[in-house]
Structures are given as structure tokens and as C-alpha cells.
Amino acid sequence: MHETTLDKVVASQSIVLVGNPNVGKSVLFGKLTGRYVTVSNYPGTTVDVSRGSGWFMGQQHQIIDTPGILSLYPKSEDEKVTRDLLIEERPQIILQVADAKNLNRTLLLTLELALLKIPMVLALNISDEARERGIEIETELLSKILGIPVIETVGITGEGMSDLRRAIPKAQVPTVTVNLLSEIKQAIESLTLLLPPHPAKEFIAETFLYGDSSITIPLSHFLGNSLLSCLKQCSDRSQMVRKRFLRPISLLTLDSRHQKAGEIRAQVTQLTGQIHSSWIQKIGKWAMQPWPGYLFVALALFFMYEFVGVFGAQYLVGLMEEGLFNKILNPAVTKIVEISIPIKFIQEMIIGPYGLFTMAITYALALIFPIVTCFFLFFGFLEDSGYLPRLAIMLDRIFRIMGLNGKAVLPMILGLGCDTMATLTTRVLDTKKEKIIVCLLLTLSVPCSAQLGAMLGMVAGLSWKVFAIWLGIVIGSMILVGWGASKLLPGIRSPFLMEIPPIRKPQFYNLFKKVRARLIWYVREAVPMFMLGTFILFVSDKIGLLRIIKKLGNPIVVNFLGLPEKATESFIIGFLRRDYGAAGFFMLAQNGLMNAAQITVALVVITLFMPCIAQFFVTIKERGLKTTLLIAAFVLSFSLGIGGLVNWIFKAGWIQL
Template sequence: MAENVTIALAGNPNSGKTTMFNALTGSRQRVGNYPGVTVERKEGSVILNGLHADVVDLPGCYSLTAYSMEELVARKVLVEERPDVVVHVMDATVLERSLYLGVQLLEMGVPVVLALNMMDETKKRGLRINAAKLSKLLGVPVVETVGRTGQGKKELLQEAINHANQRKRQWLPLELSYGPDVDHALLDMTTRINAAGLFTDRQPARWTAIKYIEGDEQVVAEGRKAAPEVSKELEAMVSKLSDHCQKTLNAYPDAIIADYRYGFISALLKQGVLERDSLRERIDITDKVDRVLTHRVFGPLIMLAVLYGMFKLTFTLGEYPMGWLEAGFGLLSDTVGNAMAEGPLRSMLVSGVIDGVGGVMGFVPLILIMFLMVSVLEDLGYMARMAYMLDRVFRIFGLHGCSVMPFVISGGIAGGCAVPGIMATRTLKSPKEKLATLLTAPFMTCGAKIPVFVLLVAAFFPENAAMTMFAITMFAWAMALLVSWALRSTLLRGESTPFVMELPPYRLPTLRGVLTHSFERTWAYIRKAGTVILAISILLWAAMTYPELPAERAAGFETMREQAVAETQTMADAEAALEERLVEIDNREAQAALRHSLAGRVGGALEPVSKLAGFDWRTNIALVGGVAAKEVIVSTLGTAYSLGEVEAEEAQPLSERLATDPQWSAITAISLIVFVLLYAPCFVTVVAMAKESSWRWAAFSTIFNTALAFAMATAIYQLGRLLS
């Protein structure tokens, strides 16, 4: 028996594959990207009866023909890494469709174990599956599971290990008949492939021939590179077959192959594998709920209520823990400041690290609550309903229904991230619809922008926090749609493509699943605050500290202090008056030092233009830092106000400092919110956009978004001043 076994989990999207992966591996997981592509790779490990197994969660796909990056990556892992066994996690409620991928895995020849997942829902729908019969007909182990509860996971793991040890990595391809025309061509092509040894060291020759017939671009490209003459012959055979099938059957060979696969599956299920409960008429609970939640009128209203409810609950539950964290960081700042002597190290720790990073970390409770609710909606199956309902709206603005998910992932429901949102545009087949989506997805309220909005809302709209955050989210959607419409009407003109989407059944989220997803996202936020934002905060602190004030200017402030001592000696309350004067002088010196620094000079140079939108030089420093990461805006404001002000008593929260600053007002806050929402994406998002399109479009987004943001912010600020 092998000491280690590698198990690959394959399955359609929404089949419960990732839930099964979490159930099998628990906390023993590693997340990264596949080399050369931005598709997430999840690996984990599990120990059963002393045997260690490595588990790889393949990207969800419907086919092994590389129509998408996910399908290409899944197939590449199977062919190049050759796992010991593949566990095909199937949604048993739609067995026929789920088996289509399973048949392709069997045709490839890999050792396969079938996991009939969601068996609880299958039984509720009045479906009966004979797992033993299915196992006998296909010659592979079949296990009934319920991924969200962990039912059947040990049996599945044991069957996978046993099957891997029995097969010993031997590939035994299933050979289906595709009718006399295709079968004859397959035989000739397989003979030629075997004779030339084209890829025979890694995959069955017949499977390679099928890929050529299906027009698989990646396999054909590799064939042309490895053996140009052989590939030319194979392509000529496919062309001849295609012409013959169109003339005699009025069909293309790849469609014939798909028909025969489904015919094989249908015949399989009719042999006592699948039976329906004919004794009782039943309407599935999913259909009942969808009649309300996806109703043309009530559905969108309910969706808006759900979004508003999220924000209301977030601020209601998060108010106290956020206050505790702010107080904790304030206490830490005072403690460190009192314990250390005056100097650069103290300034860096207090102003750069604690006041900078602490400003971002203070929002962790709100971020966690928001992620918890988003995870519930995802696991419940409601997110897909949002895409379905919004398709009708999106088509008006020249977008595709599949554009909804990139928007949602980017922060359409506040708290997402634009990077995976940009990557999600791969599902869009039309290049112009993809570009329009890719360019506007960064407008959404991503998790990085949330701390900025929460800070400003807490400072200027504390009585209507939930409604304000809801309004920001709605404004983000409106701007994304309007700009998409403008792009699709000018630079990206073209016809819209049809929208087809699978709506998964509703499922009660599991506590473990929701907590796992929420804490993964929150920990990523905390890790970013402790690494990237910490590093940027220290760099910005240095830029806001150096060069220091010239000696003659520092001496001038010292003279002012001596004068204050002399002038207050004769006053009735000399000690209090002196302290007030000294604090005022200290603040003036701190402001002068910050303005003299490198960052202060940059902020000051931009101020003649930025003041049109209500932004002073300190805000400019934060916005420049925000190009690296939007969370840095909060930490930079915290550092700027920490360096630029000296408080007589214990440190105030940043939101209170902004609220009491005469340079700020509610209209300034609204202007800044709009600018932060719309201006240049963070650097990582720009890189992702370049990878998914080109550097030209990434540069266009950076320049266009910033210009649009400044124009909108200026219009809002100037109009607000006129009306006030």
C-alpha cells in the first residue's frame, strides 16, 4: 500500500465540491495560484488510519474541453500531475448533467470515484438513486455524501484511497461509440497518433484524437508545436469528417460526440439507476421560494431590503467592538508615547505604526460581520439569484448577466475585492462585454474602501450610518452601469450575447462553512494590515517626517515658547494658560514640520487643484498613498493628523479629529467618498486588469477613473457650497 495518496476533487460549479474539500481537510489547507495563471489553487491534507493523503481542489468546470481557464487548469493538473485518484463530486439532484463531466474523466482513463453529493436534497425531491447499480455499470466506486454536514466523507476518503491503491496510477480509458462516421475517423486518428507517439506518454491516444475532433485549441496548438506534420494530418482528417457529417447528418462532429455522451448517460440511468417518486405531486422548495425572491417586482425590492439590512446589522452589531478596538489602540498609543523618550523611533511607532495601522485594524469587527453575512448569502444560493434578476437591467446598459458576479465579487455587496472580480470576467465570452465589465468593476465598494467610508460616515453621518453606506453602494452600482453604457455606446460598441445561468438550489449554510469563509477573508484583511499596509504606513511616515524643519525655523518656535512662559507668569491661572499656549505652539510646529516634509510638499503642490474638490494637502497625501492600497488612506490620515496635531489630553479617535477639524464638513466628506469610490484602482488591481486585457486598458482605467472621480467630486463640492 502506498504511503501517500494524491486525491484531486473535480466537479461542476455549485456541486458542493469546495464544501467537501473543507469537510475533508478542515484547517489543513494551503491557498495560492497555479503557476502562470490567476486561478486559485487550494490544497489540503488529511490522515485516515495512519495514511496521509494530499487533496487538491480543482477549479469547477463542466467539461474537459478547454473553453475556459478553469477547464484548462483542471485538465492540466490531471495530465501533468497525474493524481492517484480523482473524486468527482456530483450534484445528485441533477445527476444526468453532473455525469457529463464524469464520463469525460472516465474517457480520459484516470482512476475515478463518484461522490453522489447533496443526497439529502435528492431524497426530498422524490429521487431515488441506486448507487450500487451505478457503481456496477461504470466499474467505479460510488459513495453517497452530504458535503455540508460531512456525511459520507470518511467512506468517500476510504474508497478513494482503496481505489488509488488498486489502480496504482494505471489509466484505463472508457471507450464510447460515437456512431460509425466518428468511430471510423477516431480509429484512423488513434492509429496515426500511436505511430507518431504524439503525447502518448501522458494521455491516451484516443482521447487526444477526441480533443482534435472537438476543436480543442490548446491540444491542437501543442500538437502543432510538438509534431507539425502529424498535427497537419490530424487536422485534415477532422476537416474531412466535419464536411461529411454536415452533408450527411447536418451536424458537427463535436455536437455528435456530446449527443452520444448524453445518450450513454441516459441509457445508464434507465437501467434502474434513477427513479422518480411518482406517487406524490410535489413542487420543489427552491421553485416555491424563487417565485417570490426572483419575482419581477418583489424580487428587486427584496434584494434592496437585504442589502440595506446587511448594513444596518453591521453597524448595530459592530458599534461596540469597534469602539473597544479604537479605545485599545488609543491606550496603546498613549502608553508607548509615555514610556519612550522623544525621538524618531517613538514618532515612528506611535504615529507610523499604531496610529497608522491601528486606524485600519479598528474596523475589523465591521469587516468580520459583513463577511459573515456575505458568506451566508453565498452559501444559501442567493447570490446567483441576484445575477439572474439583474440580467434584465444589465442588458439595458450593454452588459451581460454574467457581469453581475464580477461586480458582486468586486464589492457589489460591500466587502469584496476587485482582483478576483476582475478575474471573474473570464466567464464573459464577448471581448467587449468583458472589457466594459473589467473597466467598471473597480467602482464597487471593495473591502479596502470600506474602512474609508466607515471612517467618514462615523465622523459626519453617525445618525444615519446604515442608510449612508447603503446609498454609497447603490451609487457605485449606478456609476458602474452608466459608465458601462457610455463605453458600450462609444469605444466598445457591439451586440450583446445571450445569457444562460444555472440557479443552484437553496441550501441552509453550515456554521462551519460560514465561519471558515468569513475568517479566511477577515484574516486576509488583518494580514494585509500587518504586512503591506504596515510597510506602506512606515514609508509614508518617513515621507511625512523628513526632511525635518531647518534649525532656524525650529529655533523660532522655541523662541515662541520662551515668550509664552514670560507672558503667562503674571496671569491668574498661569499654569493652565501656559499649557494651552504651549499646545498651540506645538501644533503649529507639527503642522509646519509636516508641510516641510516630502509628503507635505507633494500634498501642497496638488492643493491648488485639489481644493476645487475640497481636499487639503493632508488629504492629498492620503489619496496618493491610496493608489498602492485603499486601506492606506485611513492609516495615512491617522499618521498625518498624529504628526500634524499635538493633543493636550489622551488621543482622540481619527473620526472625532475629522469631525472637529474646521477644514472638514459633511459636503467635504461626500466629495471624498465619491472620489475614493471612483478613482484609480489599487496597484494590484491594475496588474490584474493588465493580465486579463492589456497594459493599455489598465492605463486607460487608471487615468479615466481618476479624471471621472475628480470631476464628480468637484461638481459635488462646488454645488454643495453654493447650496449651503
């Protein structure tokens, strides 16, 4: 072999990881680059491209992780991301990552990728699960048939990784071909004549033939705009050709490829034994059935309350705040600042009532940090175990009322972690209508973990009625608003269709890395905002602006909502970060400045209140300025309106706490 020459060709080039959803592309990406990207047992976790670099055979390569795709002929936005990247950047190597136990689907994609004429390597990942199910694959034979290196790997444990590293520089353009129907072959050929020179001409012609002209955009990036007319011509011509076929052409070619994939699979696989149904898979089955599935949902909620609300928000926060900050850190820092900085103004800026340390850092690290850590641990556990898709099944019926389907469960639950992150994952939804509804509901009724934790802390020790009223109002509003939006917005609801991954034992190491990555992200995101918010409060206080705002806010905050005047501050910083606002209320409640009725009103309003700045910007990015402003305006008036109503009900004495 000419390994040395190949090495040179591959130098400083890019490798793209491509594969079906939930086959472990991100795990392999992490192993190859040492960079961590979110990994979970949930199809569609990666919605965007991640880039890193890795060394093979003494050369540095750019490595790119992509959202999972079922086909190279995209049906959804995230599939388009991957296709466009492959066309636009035309990487030197494609590393196809596959679920070894699902060879049919894998090969279907391989046969499509082969059309790109890019050197490929196939990694049969999760091969341990395949072996467990008695599926044995003759990799050498498969490699011969496809004309590319084939390696068995287990991403999580690192099995087969060194073989994979050695195989990557030996990537080859696949030699395997599929016999399409002759009419289709002719049609594709006639279209390729119109196209500018490109190695993947046939693939481009086929895409046009299916009536998908969106490929023009990445192509023109790759080829330059001068060839746009060429592409336009080809696209127009394909419309004519398409009319000649009675059945959709894409289905006819899919049929041919399926057949080929089936043939290859039959050649290379052997079923060695019986499939063992382990107890873990039994739990997986139970979790989807009404009984005991709904019990599982209730248990999950209960454990979340116990772990995040009680252990995190009360026990850990108590330790951090009372023990560490109030007793040790704050007095110490106060001493140091008082001694080292003689200027009163700066002293107050750091350690005053609106001090950067005494307020911002204390809130961020003592109040919120323990809570989000617990939430991310809990959420990560659910994610990695594969429970979330099962939860999607259980909640599908409720989501239907809101014009959504079970798929929306992921963004909504992730929203309990961070609404900003969750807004990004709305891309996994099928229709624009669903995306808008989820963005709206995330803004309105899904509190983020930090906020939730602070709020659970406020509820603790009060009557269960407070919790019940709050939960009832929030869920009621969510369903009502979702239902209303689904009726008002144009478009249709798409039916639920989701692949359910097997239940897996969460790997402690992966869980730990994931939580760490999310916490770092959180601290980077939150602490500067906390600082900024505190600084704004501090300056406003000094120049007297705070008093004016409080006065202006009085009719609403004090009269309409019946909250103490100081609550206005929490609303202001709530605009910057929801959890910061919630933390403000938490402190008010802890210091005994609010009674049970006021706490209930505060909880309801802060939950339904505006999105934080980060979420606001992400929503603009995903849904556009106009939609975002409409959402914000609606949410603001709705939250205050409901808060006022609750206050009025308490005042009228209809409900006693």
C-alpha cells in the same frame, strides 16, 4: 482484492477532484485535506486550482481541487483550467464529485472522463437533497455499470466520508463505453493513428475533431515539445475530416452520450415519493420574481447598511477605537515605547502622528477590521444561502445597459468585499469585452467593504442628502461609464444563462470558517500595506517631502476639490489601499475638519478613485499592462473631474445640505 499492491501504486500520488459546478468539490477538498478553500452556494466560486494533501491508508497524497466543468470539451476559460490540468499532470486518481439529484449531467461527465483512462471514484454528494426530493440511487448497480467505486456523501455534514476515504485507493479505470456513430468512430480512429502513444489518445483525437487545438499546449507539457509536429499534423488532418460532417460533430457525440447517460440513470434510480416544496424553496422562488424579488433586493441593501454601516462601522468601531485603542492600547503602548526606546526618531516612528502603531495598526484593526468582519459575515450569508444567483436575475436588466449580463453581479458584489478578489473572479465571464468592462467598473465605482464601511461611518449623522447624492453619482457614473464602454469596446455582449442553485440554510460552521479564512487573508494583505503606507508618510514628513507634495497637490485638492490640505495624505495612502485612504478621510471627518459639502466631495472622489496597488497588479495579471494603465488613467481623471464638478455645484449654491 489486491489491496496491498494497489496501495503501493497509489503511494504519494495525486488525486484530482472534478465535477459539475456547485456540487461541493471544495467542501470535500476541505474534508480530505483539512485545508480551507472558499466554499459557497454559487456556481463558479472556484476559478483556480487549489492544492493540499491528505492521508489515505497510511499514505500521503496530493489533492487538487478544480473549477467546476460541465464537459471535458471546454467552452470557457475555467473549464479549460480543469481540462489542461488533467492532461498536463495526468493524475493517478480522479475523484468525480457529483450532485446526486442530477445524475444525467453527472453521468455525461463520467462518460467523458472515462476516455482519459485514469482510475476514478464517483462521490454522489449532496445526497441528502436527493433523498429529500425522493430520488434513490442504487449505488452498487451504478458502480457495476461504470466499473468504478460509487459512494454517497454529504460533504457539509461529513456523512459517507469514511467510506469515501476507503474507496479512493480502490479507484478503477471506468469500463463503461459509449457507442458513437460509426462515421465518427472511424474519424477518431484515423486521427489516433497520427498521435504519439498516449493512454487518452481517443479523447485527444475527439478534441481535435471538434476543432479545439488548444489542447496542444498542455499535451506538449506532458509529452515534450518534440511531438509538436505530430500534434500539428493531427490538428490539420482533423480539419479535413470535420468538413465531411454536415452537423457539428460535438453535438452528435453529445447526443450519443446523453442517450447513454439517460439509460444508465433510468436503470439505477428510483423515484420514491413526491417532491416536497419547503418554505425555504418558496422563498427561493419569490426571490426571482419581480414581486417580491425587488423588495428582497431593497431589504438586502437595507440590512447591509444596518449591519455593516451602523452596527459595524459605528457601534463596533466605536468600541474598538474609542474604548480599546484610544483609552487603553495607545496610551499603554505610548508609555512602553517612551520608557523602553529612548531615541526620539524611533519613538515617533511608532507612536507619532504617522506612527506605525498609532496610525497603521489603529486604522487597520480598530477602524477597518470590524467593518470587513461584518461585511464578510453578511456576504458569506448571502453566498451560502444561494441568494446571489437570484440577485443576478433581478439585476440582469440593469447590467444589460452596461453591455454585461446578470453573471457580472458576482464580481461586482464581491467587489464590495474586496476589489482585488473580485478582479480574479472576472474569469467566470464569457467574453473579453465583458471582462474588461467589469475590471473598469470595479476600479471605478465599486468601493471595497473596508472603504465602504469607513464611508458609511462618515455619512452617519449627516443629512440623508449626502448619502443620496453620493449613491446617485456613483451608480450614475457606473451606468454611464459602463454604457459608454459597451459602445466603444469591440466585441459582443453574451446573453445571460445561469444555473440557479436551490436556497440552502447557511451552515454556521462553514460560514464561520469562510469568514475566518477571508479575515486572515485580509489581515495578511492589509496590515503590511498599512505599515508601508504609514512608513512612507512618516519618512516623507521627516524629510519635508510631504509638505512639497501637499503644495503640489494644493491646486487640485484645495482649490479644485475644495478639501482641506490634510486630505492630500489620504489620497497618497489611497493609492496603497483604498480603505486606508477612506480611513484617513474618516478621521478627518470625525475630528470635525470637514463640512458636509466637503465630505460629499471626498466620498465621491475616494469612491471613484484609483485602484489600490493589489488590485492594480491583479488587473495587470488578468487584463495586461496596457489595458490596466488605460483604465487607471481614465479613472483618475474621471474621479477628479466629477469631484471638481460636485464641489463647483455646491459652491454655486445649487444644492443646500
